[in-house]
Amino acid sequence: MSILFLAYYLNNSKYSSESINHRLQNVEKYYELKNHTEICYDSHLSQPTGIAVWYKKHENVVFPFSQRSNRLVVSSYLPFGITEVCHVNRSNIGSCLTKLDRRLWEDYELLTLMHPALCLLSIDTKTNELRLVNDGLGLAKVFEYEFEGGYIWSNKISAALIFAQSVPPLSRQGLGIESVTGYYWDTHTPYENVKKLKRGSFIKINPAEGSIYRKQLDCFQKWIIEGTTKLPIEGLERFFKELQMFGDFLPIPAGLSGGRDSRVAVAALLKYIGAENVQLRTSYPPELELILAKQLIEALDFPVNWRSTSRKLASAPNTDLTDRILSWIKLYEMFPAQNGANNPGFTSWFDGLVCQNISLGGEGGETAKVLYYTKRQMRTKPFREHLKDHTFTSFSSVRFVHAEHKKLVHSIIESHIRDAGYYGMPEYRFFDYFYFVQRYTNAPITTYSPYGITPFSTPEYFTFGIQQSQEDKFTYKLYNSLIETLQPLWKDIPFYDQLQHQVDRKMVIMDLGEPSRIWNTNGYSTFMDLLNCEKTLHDYYDINQCLSVYDNRENLEQLDIIEKHNLNIWAYRIVLKGMFVSYNLGLKRFIDDNKDSCFQFQFQSLTKIELAVDWAELLKSNDISTDGLFHKPLPKGKLEIFYSDYNVYTFDVNSQSKTLDEQVEEFRTAIKEIRLF
Incomplete structure (x- = not known):
């Protein structure tokens, strides 16, 4: 992850500018952001709304992750698909975010043209109107925390909790789902009152009206039912053109294996970026991946930069297990442990992008092929019976987990079966749909790194993939046609899945070895x-x-x-x-150690503010203890006194409606009610 954002809407005037800044400083402290000189910070902090963003700026990146005009606009990902929505090129890329934000709010349907993952936030610097949009698949991780003081949106749950200075109870449902499946489904998270934002969400906060407007755009209606007449290769070509518009990301690293997804992604990369600008790598075991990768490299009639590395060596841990797991949780929050546990610990959550600033992933390519079922199974077994034994949804393969959590997952699957029926999807296509709303939306590469790019997330690709007939998926028609167009020298080299049952079993086993x-x-x-x-x-x-x-x-x-x-x-x-x-x-x-520290000073006799009123003496003379009370002097004879986490009382010497004695008595009643607890 190389970008952190936080937006808030507070419903209590207790949050002074000092309090807001202090909470954001705590976020910086927790993630050690001050230790990195290459990290940029931008913000518009006001009451009751505000945005803060931290991101790593590379010299070769032209695209601005934050941009100011009459609005501060922030993007947490490279906004692929932007040239479909507004006229943007490399020369005017500096104004692209403002244009994109305006266009999406003018016409919600334009979101269907944008590539997931995407999250766009903006705030009007005069009216403080706050807006937020996430992509139509929900690949962008945006979490909403509703707490006593209002709402917080962030791509890091811990950042939201630190800003709120509260940690809600753990969610039994969320953790139960993770126990069964290895990750969190739908809007569930590890915490109560913290939800992952639904796909296609538009949120607008109008501070003047005190209102929150919400709309969820059903992009699946466009993508699945209406479909597209465009070909997948059109989306891939646009994707790589926009990548070059966003910056000079050269060389671009990519994994090359015997699999279909990586082969098509690398073929597109070589065609549109050029072999001289690509760094290929192959990690193995399985040994069959290395054999096929060598065949692919040798088949090319031009030189290419390629290396191979054994995963047995790369996976050997060199730090304590506890440190590795805690570092992994702090970095990713939502993903299975084995990846982080098998690798060295992180010294900082930004370290992954210190040297390399972009990487190509093959996530999403699965929609072009059969997802986790075989032709024989679909012909010989009723769909619902097959679903219960499916490797993606099966309970029989789940070890150690209590039955109540399995039942919850089963009920979620049933609800998605109904959704798939609503979209008019045949039974075999349910897995395409379910893959997108669950597994793909939890892909780590698209979750916390704006530089983790996935060409298969273009709407043309996954829409075309879902529209394919069952026979076309079984014969891998889309993969074959793309390879023949993008890199015809590879068209006769078999894929991994075509050979895995014909070779020695040891050549296809993903064994990381004893060290892991x-x-x-x-x-x-x-x-x-x-x-x-x-x-x-x-x-x-x-x-x-x-x-x-x-x-x-x-x-x-x-x-x-x-x-x-x-x-x-x-x-x-x-x-x-x-x-x-x-x-x-x-x-x-x-949170407890750093809570409200900017107000932790003794309530002292203040310098007399206009009209010569000594506020501390006034309260003490009325038998009101000042222990634990924090103050903020205001101009024109006013004083704010904070007497709990969410309560503030403002004394006003010039009040025309209440005398000082009446204000003191009103304050005494209020503070008495709080201190009863």
Whole structure:
């Protein structure tokens, strides 16, 4: 992640400018943003609305992540698809955000032309009107926290909680869903009152009216039912043209394997960017990936920069398991633990972009092929029966999780089956739809890095993919046609899935080796301690069953390599849940230690403000204790006194409606009610 934004709408005048700034300073402190000189900061802070954004600025990036005119406009991603919405080129890219913001609010339907992920925020610098838009798939992670003081929107949950200075209870439903599936579905998050914003959301806050306007654009209506007459290659070509418009991202790294998604993505990259501007890499095992990657490189009639790296070496942890997991949670918040647990810890959440500023991902390509089912299965088994045994939704393959959480996931699946029916999708296309609304929207590359680019998120590509007939998907017609057009030298080289059942099994196993298996590392004791001591885990997992499986290392080593791999993933997922509890407690401590520190000074006899009123003496003479009261002098004989987290009383010497004695008595009543608690 290289960008952090936070927007707020506060419903209480208690939030003075000093309080707002202090809370934002706490966010900076928590994420150590002051330690990075390359991080830019921009904001428009007012009452009751405001925006703050931190981002890493690279010299080769032309695109402005924040832009000012009469509005401050912020984008948390490169806005691919912008040339479909407004006239923009490299020479006027500096004004693109203002144009995009205006056009989307003039015509909501234009959002269907934008590529996910996208999140656009803007605030009028005079009226303080706040606006927010996220993409039609919901790939952009935007979290909304509704708390006693108002609303906060951010792409980091922890940042929202720090600004609110409160941590809500953990969500049993959210954590239950994560226990079953490995991530959070729909709007669920780990916390109560914190929701992931729905796809296609338009939110507008009008401070003058005190109103919140919400609209959800049903982009699926356009994408799935109406479809498109444009070809996928048109979207890919525009994607790479816009990439070059946004900056000089050269060389561009990309992974090349034997898979279909990476092959098409690299073929497009070579055609539209040029081989001299591409850095290809292949990580293995499986060994078959390396063999196919070599064939692809050797088939080209021009030189290309390519290297291969064994994942066994890359995955060897070099830091303590606890540190790795906590760093992973702080960085990603919403994703499975095994990725972070198998890799070295982060020293900072911005470190991933210190050297390399962009990367190409193949997420989303799956809509061009069969998703997790076979032709035989679809012909011989009723859809609903097949769904229950599906590798994406199956409960029989879920280990250790209590039945109540499986039932919740089942009910969500049922609701999406009804949605798919509403969209008029045939049974086999349900998996396309479900893939987009669940798995794809949790893809890490598109979640927290604006530089993680996915060419398959172009509306032309996934709309065309969903519209394909079942037979076209089984024969991979779209993949084959794209390869033949983009890189015909590769058209006769088989894909990974065509060979995986014809080669030795060892060549297709994703075995990261002993260094990553939790029972072969010093993290094993941490894992077992969590199983025995962390009571929260008992709410989600059958701990006795876990212990019976993991308490004998020798038995684990005797298992089939696939079983080892699956149990390893489950172990790290359980560790993630246990470490999240520790992370949450640490977050609470940080908030408590830094709470309202800008007001933590003794209530003293103030310099007399107009009319020679000594406010402290006035309160004391009326037997009102000043302990715990914080003040802010205002001009014209006024004084704000903060007497709780969300309450403020303003004394006014010049009030025409209340005498000072009446104000003191009114304040005494108010503070008495608060202090009863």
